[in-house]
Amino acid sequence: MEKQLYTQLKEIYPNSSHININDEKFIDFINTIQKQQNLFTNVSNSITDAIFYKDLDQTYLGCNKYYADFLGITEEEIVGKKDSDFFDKQTVQTFHATKQLLLEEGKKIEYKHWIKYKNKKVYVMTSKSPLFDTKGSIIGIVGISRDITKEFKLQKEIDEKNLMLIQQNKFVSMGEMIADIAHQWRQPLNLMGLILQKMDIYSTKEILEKKTLKKMTKEAMFLLNEMSQTIDDFRNFFSPNKRKEDFNIKEAIDKSSYILKSQLERNNISFNYDSKKDYYIYGHKNEFFQVIMNLVHNAIDTLIIDKIASPSIKVKVKDFDNTICIDITDNANGIKKSNIDRVFEPYFTTKEHGTGLGLYMSKIIIEKHMGGKLSVKSDIYGTTFTIKIAKGKPTII
Numbered sequence: 001m002e003k004q005l006y007t008q009l010k011e012i013y014p015n016s017s018h019i020n021i022n023d024e025k026f027i028d029f030i031n032t033i034q035k036q037q038n039l040f041t042n043v044s045n046s047i048t049d050a051i052f053y054k055d056l057d058q059t060y061l062g063c064n065k066y067y068a069d070f071l072g073i074t075e076e077e078i079v080g081k082k083d084s085d086f087f088d089k090q091t092v093q094t095f096h097a098t099k100q101l102l103l104e105e106g107k108k109i110e111y112k113h114w115i116k117y118k119n120k121k122v123y124v125m126t127s128k129s130p131l132f133d134t135k136g137s138i139i140g141i142v143g144i145s146r147d148i149t150k151e152f153k154l155q156k157e158i159d160e161k162n163l164m165l166i167q168q169n170k171f172v173s174m175g176e177m178i179a180d181i182a183h184q185w186r187q188p189l190n191l192m193g194l195i196l197q198k199m200d201i202y203s204t205k206e207i208l209e210k211k212t213l214k215k216m217t218k219e220a221m222f223l224l225n226e227m228s229q230t231i232d233d234f235r236n237f238f239s240p241n242k243r244k245e246d247f248n249i250k251e252a253i254d255k256s257s258y259i260l261k262s263q264l265e266r267n268n269i270s271f272n273y274d275s276k277k278d279y280y281i282y283g284h285k286n287e288f289f290q291v292i293m294n295l296v297h298n299a300i301d302t303l304i305i306d307k308i309a310s311p312s313i314k315v316k317v318k319d320f321d322n323t324i325c326i327d328i329t330d331n332a333n334g335i336k337k338s339n340i341d342r343v344f345e346p347y348f349t350t351k352e353h354g355t356g357l358g359l360y361m362s363k364i365i366i367e368k369h370m371g372g373k374l375s376v377k378s379d380i381y382g383t384t385f386t387i388k389i390a391k392g393k394p395t396i397i
């Protein structure tokens with residue numbers, strides 16, 4: 001800019017080393033500069049983000065009206081002052097650290113941070129760029145800060161709500177689980193009853209041999225272990241697991257099919273898992289379980305509702321490059337065209353007692369928590385939900 005002005009001046013006075021300040025051409029030249037300066041001031045003052053520029057010592061060279069208003073003083077009062085004249089020690093240190101980072105990187109940096117000033121506290125997104133002189137040397141920094149307090153609070157609310165929904169969704173599945181435990185316990189409980197009855201009859205008739213008693217006790221212990229194992233499986237499923245880890249998909253799917261076994265058997269649904277090898281992904285294992293459970297539950301529901309003659313659910317896992325692709329396919333009558341765009345919406349349900357949260361939560365878990373993608377394809381021959389997710393590392397045991 002300065003170089004351009006100099007060239008312009010040279011053009012007006014090609015041979016002269018003296019400038020006549022009363023000369024019309026010179027006055028025009030100065031007016032043009034004045035106009036440009038006014039334009040710049042007007043533009044920067046009309047921006048509702050804070051703009052400031054400082055030298056390398058953190059001394060203010062200038063700012064726009066928005067920034068001056070935030071500090072509650074005029075631009076003139078800010079120029080020449082340092083950050084330490086306005087902000088607390090910690091904030092000044094943060095500013096200093098980001099300036100250092102900017103100088104090291106030599107290019108624009110962006111970061112989000114809280115700013116406290118007098119009784120104001122705002123969350124801002126700041127981008128800082130180097131300020132160059134005409135020779136290309138860095139002489140300071142230019143910063144633009146946008147107040148994103150509202151967005152930040154809104155995002156926090158959404159995150160908290162989503163967490164609550166995950167919890168709510170867990171409770172719904174928990175209700176279903178309890179029904180499943182009850183169902184899985186029914187058979188061993190009946191068998192236990194039979195053993196006890198036999199014991200009672202044999203001992204009344206006094207024909208209970210030591211050998212038979214031992215055999216019956218062994219059988220009863222086996223049944224009790226099985227029942228206890230069922231409880232453990234369900235408890236593990238619901239235990240809070242905040243740690244992210246690499247885990248084997250097969251393990252997660254096997255466990256889901258085991259937990260849903262009674263429901264699948266009760267409804268004669270064949271469950272088929274097809275995978276060439278072990279695949280690992282990274283995330284919260286229990287949350288991933290929750291997704292598989294939601295998808296398989298939905299398939300079971302639909303196969304029952306549509307009264308499919310040979311109901312089946314197929315889980316197919318394959319990989320390409322660094323992505324793992326999990327398809328969960330049922331052979332029910334598919335999702336209606338008018339509904340397919342809505343199935344991931346919260347509270348969208350076509351079931352009498354559905355909450356409509358299953359797919360919404362599954363999408364949040366896969367896409368927001370695990371960085372993957374959950375999509376659906378459906379026609380009158382069935383529905384496929386597809387999870388695409390980056391490969392994790394095999395766990396070393």
Ligand SMILES: Nc1ncnc2c1ncn2[C@@H]1O[C@H](COP(=O)(O)OP(=O)(O)OP(=O)(O)O)[C@@H](O)[C@H]1O
Nearest residue numbers: 298299302343349350351354355356357358359383
């Ligand atoms: N495999 C599927 N086949 C056909 N329709 C499906 C399938 N999966 C989901 N849907 C449709 O998507 C809707 C939303 O599913 P979502 O899991 O979010 O809720 P829901 O199953 O209705 O309720 P909840 O999960 O609380 O039992 C279902 O009501 C159903 O209409």
Ligand SMILES: [Mg+2]
Nearest residue numbers: 294298358359
């Ligand atoms: Mg569901």
